[in-house]
Amino acid sequence: MLNDINQSSLFCDYYKQWVEVYKKGAIRDATMSKYLMTHKWVERLAPQLRVSELTRTAYQQLLNDYASEHERQTTLDFHHQLKGAILDAVDEGYIERDPTRKAIIKGKTPRAKKIKYLNQFELHTLIADLDLGEEANWDWFILLVAKTGMRFSEALAITPADFNFARQTLSISKTWDYKGDGGFLPTKNSSSVRKIQIDWQIVVKFAELIKGLPENEPIFVSGSKIYNSTVNSVLTRHCKACGISEISIHGLRHTHASLLLFAGVSIASVARRLGHASMTTTQKTYLHIIQELENKDVDLVMRTLSGL
Missing domain, CATH: 1.10.443.10 (Intergrase catalytic core)
Incomplete structure (x- = not known):
């Protein structure tokens, strides 16, 4: 159980202690820094919010405030980092019901991101x-x-x-x-x-x-x-x-992957070579290249069918 924490404690204080108890030493430093950054945002957006006041509405408002300055994926990460702590608070009896249930994830429209890579020449x-x-x-x-x-x-x-x-x-x-x-x-x-x-x-x-x-x-x-x-x-x-x-x-990593894709290497093989957790990551990262290759495939299909 976390020290000196009860229903009337500030949520930002509870979250800070939760990170110290459950995350410190168990995750990579880079991941830990994300949890610490999440804590800073909770302090900034909801400095007076108490654990007992964390209703679905209060939690959704916290997400909305965060989403007003961040893209949807970043807001989703923020939600996931808070959810573990909140579910533990529910288990401890500090919160009566799970306020994260049916949370709506919003966020600013992502900026178009064009990865930089070199061509073969x-x-x-x-x-x-x-x-x-x-x-x-x-x-x-x-x-x-x-x-x-x-x-x-x-x-x-x-x-x-x-x-x-x-x-x-x-x-x-x-x-x-x-x-x-x-x-x-x-x-x-x-x-x-x-x-x-x-x-x-x-x-x-x-x-x-x-x-x-x-x-x-x-x-x-x-x-x-x-x-x-x-x-x-x-x-x-x-x-x-x-x-x-x-x-x-x-960008050299992107260059490597791009050249393989343009050479006709499958997405699955490129994903394994890059060490991606799933092909979805590869597809999202190199979507514009995959779309360009699909356009070439359409031309090839049409040429093939017209020759029948």
Whole structure:
């Protein structure tokens, strides 16, 4: 039971203690920061709301106030983060009935989001401009992300032991805590633990690069703190030098997926390679590309039928 909490307690205080008791140490730091941000919004939107006053109407008003400044998906996340705490309050007898039942999720219309990625020619130009010396550097890192589609934290955590050159595979089973104090962390989700095929160029180049390196230590982590912005700056310099579209490291992941989709690789295979929890994620992220491919399919269908 939470300390010093009763029906007359402020809901924001109850939620703060609930997060401390049930979430601290049980979830990733990045997820924990979202719960803490939710607490700040509760403090801001309903500072005087007491646990006993949390009716369906009061809860819906809280959601509505939040939704007035956020998109629907963000409001849905806010709702889910509050719901666990509220259901526990119901179980403890602080609240008589579940106020989250039949909650209506609203939100601002999402802004059109066009992901940035390179086309095949631009990617080829970028790779040709990389300085791939005898020692691991951020140019090697850029090459690996472009060829594998890994997330930034996944690529940072790659060690020599993760490569199986005989089978041409790379095992992705961990991430690097670049936002915190460093060290290995679990992957984003269970689907992110995967083995992906790597091409012969990566096999030849990395087999030589990692010779003599410690088997279980990250290839690209030297000891000092790593910032996403540092690697993005290196990538931006190359893009400017090549006269191609400027993208981020995450944009290389999008580039990888986009090229595979345009090449005719199935959505299911792309989803597995990227470590998405489901094909739905892949479909939502690359909807515009899938629609473009569907338009090509229609043309192909019509040409095929007209030739019968």
